[in-house]
Amino acid sequence: MSVTHPKGFAAAGTKAGLKESGKPDLALVINNGPEYAAAGVFTSNRVKAAPVVWSQQVIKDGSLKAVILNSGGANACTGPEGFGNTHLTAEQTAAALGIGAIDVAVCSTGLIGIQLDVAKIIDALPTLVEDASAEGGPAAAEAIMTTDTVSKQAVHQGDGWSIGGMAKGAGMLAPGLATMLVVITTDASVQADRLHDQLADACRQTFDRADSDGCMSTNDTVIVLANGASGITPDETEFQAALTEVCADLARQLIADAEGASHEIEIVVSGAATEAEAVEVGRSVARNNLFKCAIFGNDPNWGRVLAAIGTTAATFEPDQLDVSFNGVQVCRAGGIGEPRELVDLSDRKVRVEIDLHAGAETATILTNDLTYDYVKENAEYSS
Amino acid sequence: MSVTHPKGFAAAGTKAGLKESGKPDLALVINNGPEYAAAGVFTSNRVKAAPVVWSQQVIKDGSLKAVILNSGGANACTGPEGFGNTHLTAEQTAAALGIGAIDVAVCSTGLIGIQLDVAKIIDALPTLVEDASAEGGPAAAEAIMTTDTVSKQAVHQGDGWSIGGMAKGAGMLAPGLATMLVVITTDASVQADRLHDQLADACRQTFDRADSDGCMSTNDTVIVLANGASGITPDETEFQAALTEVCADLARQLIADAEGASHEIEIVVSGAATEAEAVEVGRSVARNNLFKCAIFGNDPNWGRVLAAIGTTAATFEPDQLDVSFNGVQVCRAGGIGEPRELVDLSDRKVRVEIDLHAGAETATILTNDLTYDYVKENAEYSS
Known part of the structure; x- marks a missing residue:
């Protein structure tokens, strides 16, 4: 109630x-x-x-x-x-x-x-x-x-x-x-x-x-x-x-229930020097349209995650970044990890884990994918 | 050549x-x-x-x-x-x-x-x-x-x-x-x-x-x-x-030639206290997905422009902001201006003018709308 x-x-x-x-x-x-x-x-x-x-x-x-x-x-x-x-x-x-x-x-x-x-x-x-x-x-x-x-x-x-x-x-x-x-x-x-x-x-x-x-x-x-x-x-x-x-x-x-979304994405940032940096990194990925489109396409495109992380001022070394999609570590030490074919993104819920290897702080950001329906709803909203 | x-x-x-x-x-x-x-x-x-x-x-x-x-x-x-x-x-x-x-x-x-x-x-x-x-x-x-x-x-x-x-x-x-x-x-x-x-x-x-x-x-x-x-x-x-x-x-x-775009948008910010602030305001609008979807829908949704400007640290008073779409001042002094029905966004080129009334500096940011085709191209890019 x-x-x-x-x-x-x-x-x-x-x-x-x-x-x-x-x-x-x-x-x-x-x-x-x-x-x-x-x-x-x-x-x-x-x-x-x-x-x-x-x-x-x-x-x-x-x-x-x-x-x-x-x-x-x-x-x-x-x-x-x-x-x-x-x-x-x-x-x-x-x-x-x-x-x-x-x-x-x-x-x-x-x-x-x-x-x-x-x-x-x-x-x-x-x-x-x-x-x-x-x-x-x-x-x-x-x-x-x-x-x-x-x-x-x-x-x-x-x-x-x-x-x-x-x-x-x-x-x-x-x-x-x-x-x-x-x-x-x-x-x-x-x-x-x-x-x-x-x-x-x-x-x-x-x-x-x-x-x-x-x-x-x-x-x-x-x-x-x-x-x-x-x-x-x-x-x-x-x-x-x-x-x-x-x-x-x-x-x-x-x-x-976000407009037009087909995936609910949890971005878990760990190994951050501060909680604020963990949040900054998570948000940067959450706001990257190319990353969001890739998830809509069920594509574990970790390059877009690294490109988004690279725009932040957080503490990290590019050659130490690890990124997993639904438990598969597709990026290891800033380079190529497990084959992306091992990742299954067909479920509505997606978990992206980023380890900055720069400290002990963590934060989780929730976001959605960018879909045709998001564009449609927001192109037609006021008309 | x-x-x-x-x-x-x-x-x-x-x-x-x-x-x-x-x-x-x-x-x-x-x-x-x-x-x-x-x-x-x-x-x-x-x-x-x-x-x-x-x-x-x-x-x-x-x-x-x-x-x-x-x-x-x-x-x-x-x-x-x-x-x-x-x-x-x-x-x-x-x-x-x-x-x-x-x-x-x-x-x-x-x-x-x-x-x-x-x-x-x-x-x-x-x-x-x-x-x-x-x-x-x-x-x-x-x-x-x-x-x-x-x-x-x-x-x-x-x-x-x-x-x-x-x-x-x-x-x-x-x-x-x-x-x-x-x-x-x-x-x-x-x-x-x-x-x-x-x-x-x-x-x-x-x-x-x-x-x-x-x-x-x-x-x-x-x-x-x-x-x-x-x-x-x-x-x-x-x-x-x-x-x-x-x-x-x-x-x-x-x-x-941007991926999937159906509009080329010129965001002209004037009346800024500094050139950097004009750029900050223009970029904030250029990156607002709701604004970009609205333009795809040929909708002069100026509320989304103001919401984007409001996230910046630029010098301005909310009740002094003017916004025009293709020459029609749909927002005057932070409130309702000309009827949005007067705006024609059917052309590929769109000009959004923002006057911050806070100085003499200007900057123009070029961007695109957010379309089905952008989502499609970027959902399928690597697969």
């Missing part, structure tokens, strides 16, 4: 009419307390959508009581009118819930550069608030989908407390975050400051390492709400691990 | 049998003097092919008498055996010409990670040397083609002196250089040091700004040979302009 799995949360999803398809496009997550701790991580894109600007402001006090989310329009690059629409959405949601607008975060997703028909959102609010219930998680998760083919939900059950989460995102998935909206809830009692640090750490290891197409969105938002309804303050390490696992689960679901 | 247009150069192309297709795959350019000044610019990829390592060494003294080039194999990531093959190629070419190996640069292009059948090169050398003539430029240009559909040649005719050039490259075109081999010849008298500075400057403004797919090769090489056969030392500014124009001409030909 995703965001409504933990105690003390209600959610709903409805059809406001923002999507031409007529599918659900408006979602609400309500924190019924008793605590209202909140933390957020937002896109590092300097061109930020109006709802990102709004939500970054209202979350500053570490407290939120509700999140309203819409698909069918990103409300990005929409100027003062766009910001006014976000503000109005927060105010009207707050009024319907009997709370203050400063306790309402707003998230939007969809096409950049079109004004939202905010009247449709306001018209739909009474129904949405009325529908909100402890069973509403799946409906909310469905209402935030754009090109997603399935809704993304995750749950962690602790001892007397739990975490729930929902996510959307199927393209424009790249670090600083993926292109996505994520709401995570917990009935654990966690103070806002700690919650923020733990969310940032979880994102760094999960969403920030899901790089489907190297493109960073204007709307990325991950919000976590903690209400203490379980009466339990979990061990810090245990909660961190649980939060990270929920984020990792959602990140894997995002990559598994 | 490309590289044999200037006086005092001979060239040839032949079939050594390196390519399975049986097409020409071995080329030779000979400088017959009286001067032998040479300069080169090489890939900034840290994983360098054996011929790059060799050529960087032998060009250090500012002098070359010949360049031997092969397609049908990049000789990259081939270890000591690969370097030995490059060395042997240079020695045998030198022996056939009665010069020293230190005066022979070697260039290779094709698949990474396979050993060249160097015996085929050596067997073909006598014919190649015999064939070399002042009419051989076009045959040499043809023999270095890989996935190129046409050979690339350029000529500048000065007053009593001239420059000729040939290039190959149709994919993996990205800064630091494009993926390409280029040989430029001139019968002007230019000292090696000056030649190097002028070549570096020309490359910075041309090949380094042709970014087809964001992927950087292990083999990129641009070599210029100057023999003074005209007896003329051109004005420095005039020669710099001519050299830059020959490079720009070849760079445009590379982008025009």
Whole structure:
């Protein structure tokens, strides 16, 4: 039941009419307390959508009581009118819930550069608030989908407390975050400051390492709400691990449903001098279109992996690089290893292992192949 | 006649049998003097092919008498055996010409990670040397083609002196250089040091700004040979302009023939605080797969341009950005401008103009769209 799995949360999803398809496009997550701790991580894109600007402001006090989310329009690059629409959405949601607008975060997703028909959102609010219930998680998760083919939900059950989460995102998935909206809830009692640090750490290891197409969105938002309804303050390490696992689960679901992808690729970089260098190398390979096309063609073209590694500033010697595809070491010491014919890339899941032989640090980047369907979906997206 | 247009150069192309297709795959350019000044610019990829390592060494003294080039194999990531093959190629070419190996640069292009059948090169050398003539430029240009559909040649005719050039490259075109081999010849008298500075400057403004797919090769090489056969030392500014124009001409030909492309895109960034920032912004847009797919779909999706600009560290305010597609300002002051329906992207050539309103510097990046055919060519390339 995703965001409504933990105690003390209600959610709903409805059809406001923002999507031409007529599918659900408006979602609400309500924190019924008793605590209202909140933390957020937002896109590092300097061109930020109006709802990102709004939500970054209202979350500053570490407290939120509700999140309203819409698909069918990103409300990005929409100027003062766009910001006014976000503000109005927060105010009207707050009024319907009997709370203050400063306790309402707003998230939007969809096409950049079109004004939202905010009247449709306001018209739909009474129904949405009325529908909100402890069973509403799946409906909310469905209402935030754009090109997603399935809704993304995750749950962690602790001892007397739990975490729930929902996510959307199927393209424009790249670090600083993926292109996505994520709401995570917990009935654990966690103070806002700690919650923020733990969310940032979880994102760094999960969403920030899901790089489907190297493109960073204007709307990325991950919000976590903690209400203490379980009466339990979990061990810090245990909660961190649980939060990270929920984020990792959602990140894997995002990559598994990425636009047009025919392979889910795990790039495991080891032997790095630092974790940051491992991430740099993994991302460089994940963003290499020639590598991504080769995987689509079931071709273990390790030369493209080496060419991508060679563009980084990471510590390594070219004649020490090892690269394996699905366990077959096709490149050994920077040169020709096992015959590439031994590699079978027909499965959807592919594991590329890179050993830099320069240290003990590792990182794993998740990505996809570059396919006809990716091109098709993104050539036709706004037309 | 490309590289044999200037006086005092001979060239040839032949079939050594390196390519399975049986097409020409071995080329030779000979400088017959009286001067032998040479300069080169090489890939900034840290994983360098054996011929790059060799050529960087032998060009250090500012002098070359010949360049031997092969397609049908990049000789990259081939270890000591690969370097030995490059060395042997240079020695045998030198022996056939009665010069020293230190005066022979070697260039290779094709698949990474396979050993060249160097015996085929050596067997073909006598014919190649015999064939070399002042009419051989076009045959040499043809023999270095890989996935190129046409050979690339350029000529500048000065007053009593001239420059000729040939290039190959149709994919993996990205800064630091494009993926390409280029040989430029001139019968002007230019000292090696000056030649190097002028070549570096020309490359910075041309090949380094042709970014087809964001992927950087292990083999990129641009070599210029100057023999003074005209007896003329051109004005420095005039020669710099001519050299830059020959490079720009070849760079445009590379982008025009890029793998699978259906649009040639010129991204003109103006109003930048520095030239480097203009280049950074242009490259960021040129490498955005969502933008490239949108152009393939004839969709002036300016939101993707802004999202790409927003990932850079360039100086700008998001609410001051202007973006035009083919002269229609679809984004004004970071928000909605003219209706996108006014934009016609049906022509092969597309011009995207970005004004950062942060200064007076400009730069133009050339790129392509991302198409089904690009994916197809690169999924099937090595199989």
